[in-house]
Amino acid sequence: MSSTAEIVPIAWKQVGPPAAGAAAVSARRITERAYPLRYLGLVVLCLILMKPILVDQDPSLAPLVKAATAVVFSGLVLAHLLRRPPLSPVFLLFVFYRLAFLPPTLYHGGDLLNWGYATVAQVSLFLLIELHADAGPDARRRLLRVIADLLLAYLVINYLMILTGTSRTFTMDGQFAQPSYLLGIRTRVTDCIFTAVLVSALYDSGSSRRIGWRTLLALAIGAVQIISLQVATAAVGAGIGVVFYCLARMQPDGGGRGLVSMRGITVMGLLVNVLVVGARIHVHFAALLGHLFGKSVTLTGRTDLWDAAFPILGESPLFGYGINYSFGAFIPGASGLAWQAHNQYLQLMYDGGVAAVCLFLLLLLTAGAHVDRTSLKPRARAVFIAVYAAMSIMMVTEIYTYNMALFYLIPFLGARAGRLTGSADHEGSRSR
Template identity: 30%
Template structure:
């Protein structure tokens, strides 16, 4: 993989002649840190955060544009999806909005791919750890709560956004904490960040984020167990696990009504999971009308769109924003059509599998973080919209996971290929 010149700031060995400590800086890592910082703080800084992301990211692109073009050629499927989103302005009822958001997504993809190819995975994860810790600390210091008292907000506009950010902080802190190759100056702050993230997650009162985070921690335990096994034993264990999970699923399906009632009582949601089934019925109607092209990238939840206005009114969304179909595949199929959504889904699941294999083969803070992050999104994508958004740190991490995961898979195949040639 392409390695950065060094971490954000690292200590060189002092010269023999004196005890003065000199510091070295990686311009690529600094620019990437500023870009990720800007994305992470968009909830607080607004357009200024987006501008910070664009300025630092485009500076990276401008320094070595040839490398960026080469990276985009290798990650052509991501670029193709972004270009399709822009092209959808041609059939969108809100062409100017679709074009603007599509261009923003293209810039997000461009900069995120550039960062992933300029930095090593470990340095990227260190940057995510630092920025996530800073947003968590800012949320603690600001102290905002919902007006009805039902959840903590911090720097975010909703409790779900806070819970999502807190979950990321927990995952990255856990990944850093268990990597014994990292020094104490990284692992001790990781322990503090883990505790802070857990506190914010509970304060956010988001049942979906809480359940998915607990499930990811269980997956982490499975990854650690598989790391200690031989390849053949891993295969047997995975096969037995699949059989066991299938058996449990069949057993639970027989008592699904009782389990659903218990879950709904604990979370305070209605039997349709806050009306998701009603939303999905409307979405399926839209997909049936325009299955191949969709209505246009982000061209459904628009002020003045008749169906969107009706749904906002039905669900009492007075702000007429921050609402979606609560399912990634369904939502994206509405906007960009079924074929493009299938491509997105293949890219996403391919990256998830690659990152899981990477974490099992060569465990590190980087591989474990990307594996757990992608697994968490796999759980949430059926009840939330998790990819791809413009100017979103979540999208940036997903794109980095796609790049690093694919390259780790290629590197794992390379020794076997060379051995076969011999």
């Protein structure tokens, strides 16, 4: 029989000496107790970088948030210099993409401060994701949880404001007055719904549950607001999302091949934009548009905006006009009225020309390639594909790259999807 002297060293080799074990338990307890503070601190950072539109409309809050964004950006840059985590190719592409807007903004005397602030906020959000993706599993889970909780809170508050009639009046140069809620005018709720579903589903994929309450709440509160606000674009997006989710779930790994992949959807989205905006293929479905959505072939006047935009874009196709250069005054007959093109790609061409559009597509293709190749759980990949397909088609009539960086969460999270969800975090883990 072995003596106690023989057993103790073996036990120490397996679990470590008593002092080390006590230290580990103590460190674990400190970490658990610090979780609420870390959670709240991360909430504050995300709230600053992803502020609701209502904050921009408040003359006292907007400057404070902009100053706070500069402080957060400085802190995140310092953290990256100290930790030196690897930066994803998508991050570098995003930086070049934002820089594409700078020369035309300077040349045409555009809104340089707006470009700088939006760039700093969006880059900061990406830096925050990159930092957490390179940290431990607890930090990654906490980031996904914070973003999911914050977006859900936005949706709930926005709906409560709608129910209680609490709103501000939004106008454009004194015209087109309409109520604006936490997330903006009624159609802007679309931006938040789909990304909230995506982030909640990614958070759920890190646990053993099939679907969590966050995902269910995002789906429920999103559906209620789409129906109550009668947002036709969001209804179309929801239908497309359901179709692509089902198609992805029919594949063994939840999609990632051919059309049912992030890269396939990027190409499909661009093709649909060309067919609708350029070729006007939707005129052949006039009866369907009128019956289901109450829309004419002008898509609530959007075709008039596109027709007005084409000659303006033709005057500076390569580099565009820069940020906030009168937005092109795309509304026919409304001289001097600043407005947007109501199409993602036309607006990007106006702001940064073909150069910005090409970098935008390269950014999406690179992020999509990572999602397609990395080993995600089938349900998580299917949700990625469904949400991205919905927003890619909705880009035909809406712009999603200027609102709270919500659309950018798709490529930002996609660039680190494997790491954030605890799956394989290297390119090529799935053969194609």
